[in-house]
Amino acid sequence: MKTVFVTVGTTSFDELIESITSPETVQALKARGYERLVLQVGRGSLLPSADSCPHITLEAYRFKDSIAEDIKYADLVISHAGAGSCLESLGAGKSLLVVINNKLMNNHQLEMARQLHMDSHLLYCSCSTLTETLRMMNLSVLQPFLPGQPKNFANFLDKALGVQ
Numbered sequence: 311m312k313t314v315f316v317t318v319g320t321t322s323f324d325e326l327i328e329s330i331t332s333p334e335t336v337q338a339l340k341a342r343g344y345e346r347l348v349l350q351v352g353r354g355s356l357l358p359s360a361d362s363c364p365h366i367t368l369e370a371y372r373f374k375d376s377i378a379e380d381i382k383y384a385d386l387v388i389s390h391a392g393a394g395s396c397l398e399s400l401g402a403g404k405s406l407l408v409v410i411n412n413k414l415m416n417n418h419q420l421e422m423a424r425q426l427h428m429d430s431h432l433l434y435c436s437c438s439t440l441t442e443t444l445r446m447m448n449l450s451v452l453q454p455f456l457p458g459q460p461k462n463f464a465n466f467l468d469k470a471l472g473v474q
């Protein structure tokens with residue numbers, strides 16, 4: 311069963327949870343062959359029930375000791391732009407769509423997502439463009455992010471955050 315895993319990490323990002331469970335977005339997922347949606351909702355106020363999206367199998371939880379299993383079995387990961395969530399997904403070799411939280415001030419997450427996108431490791435969008443991005447995305451353009459190279463990662467962070 312083709313699965314999408316959505317993670318907001320330890321934060322609250324209700325706007326992403328609302329967007330991904332909207333009828334239009336669920337239809338876009340179904341049109342791409344996804345049948346199962348697993349949501350890690352963190353500290354948000356929303357915890358959708360299994361029957362809240364009638365056209366897709368839905369599971370939702372707040373936290374687990376590890377999201378590695380959910381990432382492993384996902385065909386697509388949709389994540390907030392937290393470094394930990396992004397690197398764990400990319401390190402597992404998963405197709406990654408990052409959704410930027412435009413409500414954050416001093417949004418270093420945007421710079422990181424933009425740089426990883428420019429390097430062809432992920433796609434990114436905002437909540438307002440999520441449905442259209444899912445409809446139009448081409449995951450075949452994504453390149454693997456090679457884990458285990460601390461020097462390369464340090465250089466990447468310097469570049470993404472404008473230190474270099």
